[in-house]
Amino acid sequence: MASLGELERAVMDLLWAGQAAATANTLRDQLALSTEAQGGTAGHEGKELAVTTVLTVLSRLEKKGLVERERGTRPHRYQAVSSREDHTAELMHEVLGSAPDREAVLARFIGSVTESEAETLRKLLGHI
Amino acid sequence: MASLGELERAVMDLLWAGQAAATANTLRDQLALSTEAQGGTAGHEGKELAVTTVLTVLSRLEKKGLVERERGTRPHRYQAVSSREDHTAELMHEVLGSAPDREAVLARFIGSVTESEAETLRKLLGHI
DNA sequence: CGCAGGTTCTACGTCAGGTAGAACAATCGG
DNA sequence: CCGATTGTTCTACCTGACGTAGAACCTGCG
Numbered sequence: 240m241a242s243l244g245e246l247e248r249a250v251m252d253l254l255w256a257g258q259a260a261a262t263a264n265t266l267r268d269q270l271a272l273s274t275e276a277q278g279g280t281a282g283h284e285g286k287e288l289a290v291t292t293v294l295t296v297l298s299r300l301e302k303k304g305l306v307e308r309e310r311g312t313r314p315h316r317y318q319a320v321s322s323r324e325d326h327t328a329e330l331m332h333e334v335l336g337s338a339p340d341r342e343a344v345l346a347r348f349i350g351s352v353t354e355s356e357a358e359t360l361r362k363l364l365g366h367i
Numbered sequence: 368m369a370s371l372g373e374l375e376r377a378v379m380d381l382l383w384a385g386q387a388a389a390t391a392n393t394l395r396d397q398l399a400l401s402t403e404a405q406g407g408t409a410g411h412e413g414k415e416l417a418v419t420t421v422l423t424v425l426s427r428l429e430k431k432g433l434v435e436r437e438r439g440t441r442p443h444r445y446q447a448v449s450s451r452e453d454h455t456a457e458l459m460h461e462v463l464g465s466a467p468d469r470e471a472v473l474a475r476f477i478g479s480v481t482e483s484e485a486e487t488l489r490k491l492l493g494h495i
Numbered sequence: 496c497g498c499a500g501g502t503t504c505t506a507c508g509t510c511a512g513g514t515a516g517a518a519c520a521a522t523c524g525g
Numbered sequence: 526c527c528g529a530t531t532g533t534t535c536t537a538c539c540t541g542a543c544g545t546a547g548a549a550c551c552t553g554c555g
Contacts, residue, residue, distance in 0.1 A: 242370055244512045263532080289515050294533065299512075313521065314532065327466040328475035331459050338455040342487045347456030349491045357492055359470045363477045364489050372543045391501080417546050422502065427543080441552080442501065 241303075241330060246288075249273065250296050251305060255323035260309065260316035267293045369431075369458055374416075377401065378424050379433060383451035388437065388444035395421045 243251065253269050254261065261269075271287050297317050300306040305326070309316040321329070338344045352360070371379065381397050382389065389397075399415050425445050428434040433454070437444045449457070466472045480488070 242511090246513060288513090290532080291516075291534090292514050295514075296512085298534085323466050324468060324471040324475050327462060327472045328479070330462045331472070331476050332479060334455060334458045334462055338451055340452060341484060343452040344455045344459070345484060345487055346491055347452050348459050349488065351456070351460060356469060356473060359473055360477065360488060361492050363474055364485055364492065370542090374544060416544090418501080419503090419547075420545050423545075424543085426503085 241333060243305075246270075246292075246296055247300055250293070250300065251319060251323075254306065254317065254319040260318035262314040262316055263290050263293045263297060264314065266297075266317070369461065371433075374398075374420075374424055375428055378421070378428065379447060379451075382434065382445065382447040388446035390442040390444060391418050391421045391425060392442065394425075394445070 249270060250266060253266055257269075267288055267290050270293065297306060297308070301308055301317075305320055306317055307320050308318075319326075335341055335344055335348075349357070349360075377398060378394060381394055385397075395416055395418050398421065425434060425436070429436055429445075433448055434445050435448050436446075447454075463469055463472055463476075477485070477488075
């Protein structure tokens with residue numbers, strides 16, 4: 240159970256991007272800014288969501304264990320439990336584990352990795 | 368769009384496991400056999416599904432591009448488009464690509480790989 | 496031609512996720 | 526201490542994916 244919806248994903252992206260814990264309102268504003276008059280890479284809409292919507296999503300993310308909230312302060316402050324990289328790596332492991340022959344999967348995986356990534360991997364595997 | 372439901376997954380498992388293209392009826396029977404009186408590792412139920420159910424799922428899998436069917440023969444024959452390993456590796460790439468800093472993700476990923484897997488990777492990456 | 500086996504259409508129930516109003520809680524200025 | 530303001534929780538609706546399958550449709554075979 241690790242799949243995220245589109246909005247959930249957008250919220251996580253903000254939490255991962257920002258350094259400090261954010262409040263629901265902050266996130267609501269930031270969500271509105273995404274794509275706001277930005278004809279660029281596409282994303283959502285410059286749509287103003289209700290704060291309750293953001294709060295609902297945050298609660299769901301909390302239940303999924305992706306978000307942690309400080310309940311002490313009045314505007315609760317939300318933050319990602321783990322970094323985007325950790326989370327993604329974990330997901331990769333999950334996917335890898337979903338096949339019986341992990342090594343065969345790794346073989347295919349390596350087969351289509353970019354050269355720079357291969358280099359990174361070599362470096363990382365080297366000093367063991 | 369790559370997530371599979373439980374039954375979809377079970378069908379793919381069968382298609383991946385079997386060597387030849389299967390018919391809907393064959394798959395229905397095999398699905399019934401899963402867990403049939405097998406108190407083991409758990410799975411489904413020895414439940415007899417309607418063939419139409421299997422066909423619906425197969426159609427959905429076809430639409431998702433995971434299954435290919437021969438329409439010429441009368442009982443259509445279904446088979447997985449790509450091997451389980453290829454599919455899984457592709458998924459891993461998808462996940463990897465979902466983060467901006469791929470190399471950082473790889474670093475975390477390698478950090479929690481088993482020794483035997485690390486060995487496999489080293490072998491596959493050669494040393495330039 | 497009529498039937499049996501096979502496929503497609505249509506449809507319903509459930510659950511996740513997007514969305515938000517209504518109700519409730521806390522906080523702040525007076 | 527009280528009302529207004531701000532923030533959170535409850536409840537609920539809508540959509541789409543998926544499990545499930547009956548009804549209707551097609552197609553050789555006898």
